Amino acid sequence: MDETPLIRRFLPYLYWLIGLFLVYFVVNALIAPYASGITLSVQIVIRRLIEIGGFLLAIFAGLAIIEVYFYQIFFRQPRTILTAWIVRILQGVFAGMGLLMVLAFFERTDLFRLQEGLLRSILYFPNTLVDGLRSTLMGIGLTKDSSGWMSGVVLIVIFAGLFFLNHQLTVPRSSKLGMAYLLVLPAFIGVLVLIIYPFLFEIKLAFSNASLGTQATKNAQYGLIYGWNNLVTLFTGTVAKDATFFEVLGRTVLWTVINVVFHVSGGMALALLLHRPMKLQGFYRTLLVFPWAVPTTIVAMALRNEFDSRYGLFNILLSNLNSWLVDVSQGMVSVPVLGEMFAWLAAHIGPVSWRQDPFWAFVSVLITNIWLGIPFMMVIILGGLQSISHEYYEAAEIDGASKFQQFRHITLPLLRPVLTPAVILGVVWTFNKFDVIYLITQGGPQEKTDILVSSMYKAAFSFYRYGFTAMFALVIFVILLAFALVYLRVSGGLKSVTE
Amino acid sequence: MTSTRFSSLRRALRWFFVRSRGDSPFKTLLIHLALIGASIIAVYPVLRVVTISLRPNDALLTTDLRIIPQNATLDNYRTVLFGDPTKNRQSDFFLWLWNSFSVVAVTSIISVILAAVSAYAFSRFRFPGRSAGLVFLLTTQMIPAGMLLLPLFIMLAQLRMINTSLGLIIAYSVSSVPLTIWTLKGYYDTIPIDLEEAALIDGATRFTVFTKIILPLSSPALAIAFLFSFMGGWSEYLVARVVLQKNDLYTWPLGIFTYAQQFTVAWGQFAAASVMIAVPVMVLFLYSSKWLISGLTLGSVKG
Amino acid sequence: MASVTYRNVVKKFGDVVAVDNISFHVEDKEFLVLVGPSGCGKTTALRLLAGLEEVTSGEILIGDRVVNDVPPKDRDIAMVFQSYALYPHMSVFDNMAFGLKLRKMPKEEIKRRVYEAAEILGITNLLNRKPRQLSGGQRQRVAVGRAIVREPKVFLFDEPLSNLDAKLRVQMRAELAKLHQRLQTTFMYVTHDQVEAMTMATRIAVINSGRLQQIDTPQNLYDHPANLFVAGFIGSPAMNFFAGALHMADGKLVVETDDFVLPIPAERAVQYQKYAGRKIVFGIRPENIHDVHFIPPNIHGERVNVKVDVTELMGNEIFLYLVSGKNSFVARVDPRCRLRVGDQAQVVFDMDKFHIFDAQTEEALR
Ligand SMILES: Nc1ncnc2c1ncn2[C@@H]1O[C@H](COP(=O)(O)OP(=O)(O)O)[C@@H](O)[C@H]1O
Numbered sequence A: 001m002d003e004t005p006l007i008r009r010f011l012p013y014l015y016w017l018i019g020l021f022l023v024y025f026v027v028n029a030l031i032a033p034y035a036s037g038i039t040l041s042v043q044i045v046i047r048r049l050i051e052i053g054g055f056l057l058a059i060f061a062g063l064a065i066i067e068v069y070f071y072q073i074f075f076r077q078p079r080t081i082l083t084a085w086i087v088r089i090l091q092g093v094f095a096g097m098g099l100l101m102v103l104a105f106f107e108r109t110d111l112f113r114l115q116e117g118l119l120r121s122i123l124y125f126p127n128t129l130v131d132g133l134r135s136t137l138m139g140i141g142l143t144k145d146s147s148g149w150m151s152g153v154v155l156i157v158i159f160a161g162l163f164f165l166n167h168q169l170t171v172p173r174s175s176k177l178g179m180a181y182l183l184v185l186p187a188f189i190g191v192l193v194l195i196i197y198p199f200l201f202e203i204k205l206a207f208s209n210a211s212l213g214t215q216a217t218k219n220a221q222y223g224l225i226y227g228w229n230n231l232v233t234l235f236t237g238t239v240a241k242d243a244t245f246f247e248v249l250g251r252t253v254l255w256t257v258i259n260v261v262f263h264v265s266g267g268m269a270l271a272l273l274l275h276r277p278m279k280l281q282g283f284y285r286t287l288l289v290f291p292w293a294v295p296t297t298i299v300a301m302a303l304r305n306e307f308d309s310r311y312g313l314f315n316i317l318l319s320n321l322n323s324w325l326v327d328v329s330q331g332m333v334s335v336p337v338l339g340e341m342f343a344w345l346a347a348h349i350g351p352v353s354w355r356q357d358p359f360w361a362f363v364s365v366l367i368t369n370i371w372l373g374i375p376f377m378m379v380i381i382l383g384g385l386q387s388i389s390h391e392y393y394e395a396a397e398i399d400g401a402s403k404f405q406q407f408r409h410i411t412l413p414l415l416r417p418v419l420t421p422a423v424i425l426g427v428v429w430t431f432n433k434f435d436v437i438y439l440i441t442q443g444g445p446q447e448k449t450d451i452l453v454s455s456m457y458k459a460a461f462s463f464y465r466y467g468f469t470a471m472f473a474l475v476i477f478v479i480l481l482a483f484a485l486v487y488l489r490v491s492g493g494l495k496s497v498t499e
Numbered sequence B: 001m002t003s004t005r006f007s008s009l010r011r012a013l014r015w016f017f018v019r020s021r022g023d024s025p026f027k028t029l030l031i032h033l034a035l036i037g038a039s040i041i042a043v044y045p046v047l048r049v050v051t052i053s054l055r056p057n058d059a060l061l062t063t064d065l066r067i068i069p070q071n072a073t074l075d076n077y078r079t080v081l082f083g084d085p086t087k088n089r090q091s092d093f094f095l096w097l098w099n100s101f102s103v104v105a106v107t108s109i110i111s112v113i114l115a116a117v118s119a120y121a122f123s124r125f126r127f128p129g130r131s132a133g134l135v136f137l138l139t140t141q142m143i144p145a146g147m148l149l150l151p152l153f154i155m156l157a158q159l160r161m162i163n164t165s166l167g168l169i170i171a172y173s174v175s176s177v178p179l180t181i182w183t184l185k186g187y188y189d190t191i192p193i194d195l196e197e198a199a200l201i202d203g204a205t206r207f208t209v210f211t212k213i214i215l216p217l218s219s220p221a222l223a224i225a226f227l228f229s230f231m232g233g234w235s236e237y238l239v240a241r242v243v244l245q246k247n248d249l250y251t252w253p254l255g256i257f258t259y260a261q262q263f264t265v266a267w268g269q270f271a272a273a274s275v276m277i278a279v280p281v282m283v284l285f286l287y288s289s290k291w292l293i294s295g296l297t298l299g300s301v302k303g
Numbered sequence C: 001m002a003s004v005t006y007r008n009v010v011k012k013f014g015d016v017v018a019v020d021n022i023s024f025h026v027e028d029k030e031f032l033v034l035v036g037p038s039g040c041g042k043t044t045a046l047r048l049l050a051g052l053e054e055v056t057s058g059e060i061l062i063g064d065r066v067v068n069d070v071p072p073k074d075r076d077i078a079m080v081f082q083s084y085a086l087y088p089h090m091s092v093f094d095n096m097a098f099g100l101k102l103r104k105m106p107k108e109e110i111k112r113r114v115y116e117a118a119e120i121l122g123i124t125n126l127l128n129r130k131p132r133q134l135s136g137g138q139r140q141r142v143a144v145g146r147a148i149v150r151e152p153k154v155f156l157f158d159e160p161l162s163n164l165d166a167k168l169r170v171q172m173r174a175e176l177a178k179l180h181q182r183l184q185t186t187f188m189y190v191t192h193d194q195v196e197a198m199t200m201a202t203r204i205a206v207i208n209s210g211r212l213q214q215i216d217t218p219q220n221l222y223d224h225p226a227n228l229f230v231a232g233f234i235g236s237p238a239m240n241f242f243a244g245a246l247h248m249a250d251g252k253l254v255v256e257t258d259d260f261v262l263p264i265p266a267e268r269a270v271q272y273q274k275y276a277g278r279k280i281v282f283g284i285r286p287e288n289i290h291d292v293h294f295i296p297p298n299i300h301g302e303r304v305n306v307k308v309d310v311t312e313l314m315g316n317e318i319f320l321y322l323v324s325g326k327n328s329f330v331a332r333v334d335p336r337c338r339l340r341v342g343d344q345a346q347v348v349f350d351m352d353k354f355h356i357f358d359a360q361t362e363e364a365l366r
């Protein structure tokens, strides 16, 4: 039917391939003199590609099998009573196997644990089958790696056969919602594995004494009493090593409020400055979004050194300012009030110890995070401003409204649909955002710059208090959920979200 | 003579102040001064990184504030890229980039594929569980990034996937999938349903409608979603630190942190590596910021 | 080629009954126009036929086949949407060829059909463009072209002209009528514009709040509206209505309203005699009310005293907005008429051309 020659159709791919090879050879030739100093080798690249390719294949093959299974359930029905029996039994066995595999996965990951015995071997029956297949394949002379691949292929062939059989025994039927569920299924499985299951696991963990001492979940004990202990420790003991819960909670609120206030007011100020017909507007806007464009990790690590007491930017500026003030005050010793004022300033403004002084350490992370967050708000608000029609302002001008009244009665109300969700998201994000803190101060000194989430991170991955951390995480989650619910109550429900 | 001088000055001033009719020249001047000040604050810390990357190794510790340092040199760049033969040190820079790229690209591919399909169902079908699902996906954005990390970490440990790239891919997908679904659903909602009905009547099945109409029409949104997801993972540090502990698997944030930890020795190399990583990312970001923002408002603000 | 049958079709959206027990039959090669005010359920009725909605109860047949459970793609229909619904990412050619490609038609045949349709519609030079590079009228043609190439059994149109400007609409009206002549296929056409319906249809189905009011040829619909709604909906300006009653006075049948009494001519009185004493609505079209100076010959005229409220000069005719007591109504009179706003005058009702409806049931009395 398609009479374009094969070669023509594949030409673009061919070009790409040739192009890639050329690039590879050029790059290779260019770095050849230095290549001995570079650890990334072709072998590493290829090994990773195989690893990831296999992973992707496995995921998509698994999803495809599940999809076909549900497709046949939704869209095919058996022809006769007899075939109905065969088909339903096949499907039942399939579902049973799937269930067993899921349960075995739970067992493997320690959601629950079974003693050696009949129950456990039933649970692992599908896995045993696969292992058996693999060892047979190894028996007939395959290597360990290729037997893995081959058993995958064999399994897929078996499934394909079963599905084909099922297909032959059934006739089509229509289903209204089948399509919708088939489409949602992959994401649903993903969310189940990635979010719901870890969440359940977390709850379980919260009621345990898991820690480094118990080798995580291996020797951990579970029970309400451990949950209670974790809760008591959380509220009365230390959250990571030094700080207490309420101290950190207070700091978190402070952190969130200060950040969001500065983000919104700074973003608003810049947006209002930019939102006018003027030269160089695009230029300024580009420069002003710089902090957002640079990867946060880089900024944080760079600024971490800029807070150095001697060679960091901030103290250089402060000490320059100080020496200027000293000069001025010496020149003005005789001037009555001004002289005293400058002397006072010279005595009080100068380099600070960003690392050792808890207050200044907290200021340093605040400065960084505020600097990082303003561009986002600026851009959002600018977008909102641009969507407000000029005519409102013209009408207000005719009505004799002052600039401030215009801002108060036109700009602010009309920005609300943009601003409200941005602020809400800003609050949640800031509450949870601790990469800046972790990278600049690591919570120090003495955890005086920690917020809840960074304490939790440290409790888990620096102090290995797993059970405690899980409870901690649940408490944080409850706080956020309460905030969200209050917000939803205030803003009038979820209607707008799901429509 | 003087009059021509003034007229050119006047012309320059008029160029500057023209079109800002509503504002007095003085006010315009103030506005420009404020914006210049803000721009300097926004850009200077970034430029400092470039400055430091250009400093010769013996002049790292200085209180100099110039943007181009004295005796500027590219030595740091060479060391970062190709190692330091004199000290018999190899360079991991490309390895880190490759590690980051492979992990983040696969995460983005997985989430865009999963989301492209399910977002369509959320946008077009009214099925029991739909609103619950959407609200749930939104709620997951409230879950602190670190919160599911612990159970995920233990889970991965049990499956022996700690210290593998696959483990990191799984961990990154947690936050990426729900957000991508939201972004794409927002976009699908803007495609008129008429088009699909026309195709149905033209003889398409639901599946052909999806592949021949919806997917081609939403290719810009798919690109945005991919970019979103990619940007989200590209410079991630905290999760990677937990999942990866082997040097040869390090993503670049982990990698350059090893520089940043040693203040004197490697500050210049850290800066050079940062510049080389940040510049492409910033170019991409500034180039695509329009879409990113509209995607953001589509996905999160508009719902 | 096929007929279309609706049998007791009901469609509910939750509590809203969009289509309420509609039954009618469309012959093969007919041009049927569904007309009614907006929100009355026309589109829904059409979408049921297309298979884009499922009926709540009843049956729809294309030819002899019940299509209730047939998916749209297998119904062998083509539809032109109000928004045109052109695929934005495909060229005009690909838009038109899409349905044929899906049916795995040979390339040559696709090309032939697309070019033929493009020829008919005069869009051959646009085939390589994308929809966004077209004007409204051109898009409309492409949408029609996309339907033609499929050579379906039934064409469906949902207000295809409503996005065009007035002039283009008149032109497209004629072209669609011509197209129907040429293709000799069944057309189902939805519009809220009774002028469109009158000019194009072989038959018109009038729908109001989901119910079929009347289905007939345009002329019959105009001359013999089955009820008050149809009478008011078809014709522009709309028919004038006066509430009143039928009486016998001096052995003659008269229509008595609050402000005037009109004797009914003998030959029509026979027909209405049996309704004497009933409360009725008296209807007369604006063109059947004349200025006293320009009465057509050989009519049974009855004079009515009026005051002129507004006059609208249309060039070839004049619309007089008249008041008589509590009633206000419109007359469409000869352009030579000299009446001016505020004049007290007399107009003549043509008593051969009136309509009478039951005040209670709103049905026409026959
Ligand atoms: N998908 C739907 N869901 C709920 N109500 C609908 C839907 N489609 C149409 N309706 C309702 O059905 C009635 C008829 O609509 P429609 O057929 O579009 O009218 P129109 O005659 O203007 O084309 C209207 O009251 C409309 O609100």
Ligand SMILES: [Mg+2]
Binding pocket: C039, C042, C043, C159
């Ligand atoms: Mg309609």
